[in-house]
Amino acid sequence: MTVTIEAVSKPVVSAKGQAALDELLAKRVDSRLIPAATFGATTADGPIYFAARGERVLGEPDKGQVDDKTMLQLYSMTKLVTTVAVLQLVDRGLIDLDDAQLVEKHCPELCALPVLTGQDGDTLLSTPRTQPITTRRLLSHTSGLAYTFSSSLLAEWHQQNQPPLHHGEQTTKGFEEPLVFQPGERWLYSIGIDWAGILVERISGLNLQEYFHQHIFGPLGLTVDDITFVPTDDVRARMQQICKRLPDGSLVHGVPMRPLDYTAETIGQLSGGGGLHGTARAYLRFLQGILNRDDGIVSEAAFAELFTDSLPADAPPEVKKGLAVMTIRTNYHDPEHTANDAQFLGHSVGLVLSLKDSVNGRRKGSGCWDGAAKTHYWLDPATGIAGICFTQLQAPSADGWLRVYNEFERTLYDALE
Known part of the structure; x- marks a missing residue:
């Protein structure tokens, strides 16, 4: 709309x-x-x-x-x-918000993650992802990703797997968490925009500190x-x-x-x-x-x-x-x-x-x-x-x-x- x-x-x-x-x-x-x-x-x-x-x-x-x-x-x-x-990279023709293959190409470790579907005792149930993760879905919280406070299933996965914290890890491992619904099925506040940031880094060749200051903050005098x-x-x-x-x-x-x-x-x-x-x-x-x-x-x-x-x-x-x-x-x-x-x-x-x-x-x-x-x-x-x-x-x-x-x-x- x-x-x-x-x-x-x-x-x-x-x-x-x-x-x-x-x-x-x-x-x-x-x-x-x-x-x-x-x-x-x-x-x-x-x-x-x-x-x-x-x-x-x-x-x-x-x-x-x-x-x-x-x-x-x-x-x-x-x-x-x-x-x-x-959106600046969209303007430059480097990102298409609805391209079903773009995230797959630049963030393959994200696209390999399964979708949690439930729990049987201590066993977490999952299924392969069947819908595309697009940049629009990452940005609009409809990608299937979550935070632990927004999904009890993801909280249980964290409890069982003890992944690295979102901050301080030198790789993307801290953000490699399973989805909790098929992309596009619903809205859930999530780490999707963290992955959008990783996408910006991989496409631009700059880390976010460099990109933000060269293209956003610097032009504003910050x-x-x-x-x-x-x-x-x-x-x-x-x-x-x-x-x-x-x-x-x-x-x-x-x-x-x-x-x-x-x-x-x-x-x-x-x-x-x-x-x-x-x-x-x-x-x-x-x-x-x-x-x-x-x-x-x-x-x-x-x-x-x-x-x-x-x-x-x-x-x-x-x-x-x-x-x-x-x-x-x-x-x-x-x-x-x-x-x-x-x-x-x-x-x-x-x-x-x-x-x-x-x-x-x-x-x-x-x-x-x-x-x-x-x-x-x-x-x-x-x-x-x-x-x-x-x-x-x-x-x-x-x-x-x-x-x-x-x-x-x-x-x-x-x-x-």
Whole structure:
């Protein structure tokens, strides 16, 4: 499904609206409902709002406040960057999103993997893959791959086989996991975009750090000091402390899900699905670059693909059930969108799409995603803005942070002139 995107004006945030956004940020951070946080919004022409508040290390004010130089673990925010890299290679004629042979040619170890079908006692049952793994399916989470938290079968396979971690392994072994359904059968959040990143490396001849900085970040004026796979000493010194929520609601320091002590020599296979560290300002600049096709990181065709639903319009309901489960659990979408098996949601090659205007503000045709430490963004071509709402928090999906995200979005749209 292609959503028609209307022409946009150039919105600005009113002075009254800016005060309301500042007040919301201060109230939620100062009350300790959330750790330090950053709110931001941009048009194609540049930021229209940016504010950061709170201690970089919770409870240790002597270590400074968060600002536009503070580094964050972006986790799955990496996925959209990988998608942009793929779309650039599409523009160059090096990738066809629907070519049934392309992934087979460049990632044979992925295509040799079986499909888990069930369990008989301790024995995992499997069958050969019969449907093609295309690049579109890798990017839209319909490839048959999964994460352990999204598939109990894959979790059991991990328990029995103890594969390498996704990070730190010098080969692709950490990503060589069986499928859990035939490609195209349904939507399930997965490591598919990690494999898309491996595809980018093998076709371009560059690792993702090199490719991203040569073709995406560099043209936007960003350097490895702003966004990077490799956490250098400087990056670690500027990192916002991860927090976690205790059952009583209080916040304490947490432990990163990915180690921060890797070097360029030891980091291993780079994760196109979750490996980046960066500043909120840098990611907002990246989103601006998507809105502003004159920056050269996305073509008009690539931009249209980002906001076109890759889930077949005539697909049976079970195809979208996984998307419904995931988005209901994350608790920041308009409930009308997630109801009835995600009736007003779709998924493109990089974004969860809103197929109807949202009560929270974003317009029909908008796309979004987030990172595991509660870094959220959306792109709204109809209004002409992108927004970010970032912290560093490990907490259940129903955490109060998601309420803050919705409050920020609604307040921002109410502030636009």
